[in-house]
Amino acid sequence: MISGKFAITIHILTLLNKFPNDYLSSEFIAGSMNVNPVLVRKEIANLKAHHIVESKEGKNGGTKLAVNSSELTLKEIFEMTFETIGLGFAKNQPNPDCPVGKKINQNLEALYSEMNEKVSAQLQNISLEDFSNQF
Amino acid sequence: MISGKFAITIHILTLLNKFPNDYLSSEFIAGSMNVNPVLVRKEIANLKAHHIVESKEGKNGGTKLAVNSSELTLKEIFEMTFETIGLGFAKNQPNPDCPVGKKINQNLEALYSEMNEKVSAQLQNISLEDFSNQF
DNA sequence: CATACTGTAATAAAATATGTTACAAATTTA
DNA sequence: TAAATTTGTAACATATTTTATTACAGTATG
Known part of the structure; x- marks a missing residue:
């Protein structure tokens, strides 16, 4: 199972990039991806913490991009939502008396x-603008 | 969350490679990684289906490698246990009336x-023998 | 024939992800 | 200033996935 944080976040950012002059509400954004608005707000909170977006409370409030989409790379988005990729670790403490168990992780x-x-190198070459232009 | 199939499988194969002349029991293997033997047997079933190992039922039975560890690459192990890596998709059907929702996945x-x-290219360069020699 | 394995199904438990409800605080607009 | 709308966040509920457990039939060994 993979958390959908990256997919949700890039979806949000793509929408924000498509409407650069508007504050979009979490409800509007959630409507495009068919998820709960609270999930959207949670990812927006993360984006705000990284100063990627700014948002405005109150009536007619919402969120808009705070950076230039040509300067934000997918690598940064990846790092904000996934720490790292991988294929999993030994979950339980492996046997420390076994040479393999001891060093597997x-x-x-x-x-x-x-x-x-490798993945970072790839993602660094793609800006949000590039990604957004595919739509 | 990431299923531990790859980690378990490579652990199994590393052990088998360390004892190339023995049939190792699932209980012994499970002891090295501190998981339930049934989990090990399930991954072994997968390896058998790919003709990577052979096993012997009955008393003193167990499993051993059926291929040369210098010829088995981590890419093959990856493909047997993960179909693919990725950072997640829009889980719910996104809004087909939204240009972004329509094409996001x-x-x-x-x-x-x-x-x-990229990842496959990397993993193809590493054999089970290489990996195993690190221990 | 007793023992010790595999193979597999069925089920239970634990972990994680996602969804929902609720509401205080903020801001606009009438 | 009051009503409406929206964020921010916490608390809780549900769903999904992963991992563990139990059970037992089948098979080889000695």
Whole structure:
């Protein structure tokens, strides 16, 4: 299972980019993706914490982009919503008396770290504007 | 949340590679990773279906590698346990009347597809033997 | 024939993700 | 200034997925 944070966040940002002059309400945004408005507001809270969007409370309030979409890369969005990708770790404490158990997580970590570098390199080349222009 | 299938499978294979002449029991393997033996047997069933291991029922039975560990790549293991990586999709049917909602999953799919190519390229360069030699 | 395994199904428990309700606080507009 | 609308957030409920457990038939070994 993968949390939908990245997908929700990029959807929000794409919409905001399509209406750069409007404050969009969480209800409007939620209507485009068919999720609960509270979920949208939670991701917006995260975006606000990273100064990517600004929002206005009260009537006719909502959220708009606070950065230039050509300067925001998918890598940054990835880092705000996923810490890292990977293929999972040994969940329970593996047996420390077994040479494999003792080092498995460390070796997986090294493997995934390299994966993240590749993925980050890819995502860094795509701006929100690029992504948004596909629609 | 990420299913631990890859981590469990590579752990199993590393152990099998360390004891190439023995049939290891699911209980022994489970002991190294501290999970339930039934989980191990399920992943072994998957490996058997791909002809990566062979197993022997009955007393003193167990599982051993059926391929040369220098010829099995992590890419193959990845493909047996994860179909693909990605950062999630819009889960509910997005609004088809919204230009963004209509195409979001398609565009995410394209993005993730490229991610998978990068990751596969990396994993293809690492054999089970390489991975195993780190322990 | 007793023992120790695999194979597999069925079910239970735990973890995580998503949805819902509720409401205080803020801001607009009439 | 009062009504309406929207954010922000907490608390809780539901759904989904993952992991664990139990059970037992079938199979090989000695």
